[in-house]
Amino acid sequence: MSAMSYVVTGGGRGVGRAVVERLAADGATVVVVERDPSSLAWLAHHPAAGRLSAVTGDASDQETAARAADLAEAAAPLTGWVNNAAVFRDAALHTAPATEVFDLIAANLRPAVIGAGTAVRRFLAAGTGGAIVNVSSHQARRAVPGALPYATAKAAVEGLTRALAVDYGGRGIRANAVALGSIHTERHDAFLAGLDPAEADRVTSELTRLHPVGRIGRTGEVAEVVAFLLSERAAFVNGVTLPVDGGRAALGVDPEAR
Known part of the structure; x- marks a missing residue:
């Protein structure tokens, strides 16, 4: 396999980390962009540590993205x-x-946008083509109450994905997105841990009901799909x-319905 390199934003934990580890398993060099230095400690002890490096900074910063591409x-x-980095904070438009x-x-x-722009410019300059994968959410198509900024942004990310594909497909650059259902991450564990046990049980059974496969997803399952979309097989x-959501979008249950 010829040597190749990737950049993964928000790659320190959760889905991002699983993607980093999956790509490294194929022998690639992976640069992780991460705001939180504490989520990068595992890199040094990883079996592929020699092919993993990190840029500490904000993925929305042009210089940070450029440093990652240089590395x-x-x-x-x-x-x-x-493009996996995300911000999970919401606000209501009426308040x-x-x-x-x-x-x-x-x-x-x-x-x-910053990540895609950096990648496109580097791919064009190198004349090699390349692939972009944007991480979206089931909320891009079916908003859940109280998450308007996040749902709006993810819908825009999917629009960006289509526009990139049209603008640069003829120059050897592919762009695709994965729309995730609920995935078992550290953030999900922390969310459940903050609830009383009865409420945590209710949330877990509700999430089971929303995903036809009968459970939420695993980070490694997302990473497999991302690796495929990045590869020549795609x-x-x-x-x-x-959608990488266990059928959640196909079922389309109203999250608020009881």
Whole structure:
């Protein structure tokens, strides 16, 4: 396998970390962009540590993205970019100033635009083509109450994915997205831990009901799909949003329905 490199934003934990580990398992060099240095400690002890490096900073910052691309290209040709970084904070349009709501939308959209822009410029300059995968959510299509900024941003990320595919497909650059259902991450564990046991049980059974496979997803299951979309095996897949949600979108149960 020829040497290749990838950048994964928000790659320190959860889905991002699983993607990093999956790509490293294929022998690739992976650069992790992460705001929180404490979520990077595992990199040094990983079996593939020699091919893993980190840039501490905000994925929505142009210089941070450029540093990550430089690191990746110094190791091997840049092959793929995964825009996974996200901000989980919401505000209601009837109580928060509209400008604050807009800023929260931008907080989730900007990293994908900055990352895609950096990747596209590097792919074009190298003349190699490449692949971009944007991480979206089932909320892009079916909003859940109280998450307007997040749902709006993810819908925009899916629109961005289609536009990238159309603008750059002819130049060897593919862009696709994965729309995730509920996934078992550290953040999910922390959320459940903050509830009383009866409520945690209720939430767990509700999530089971929303996903036809009868459980929420595992980070490794998402990573497999991302790795596929980045690979040459997906050479004719461009501009799609692939639900990785155990059938949640197909079932389409109203999250508030009882």
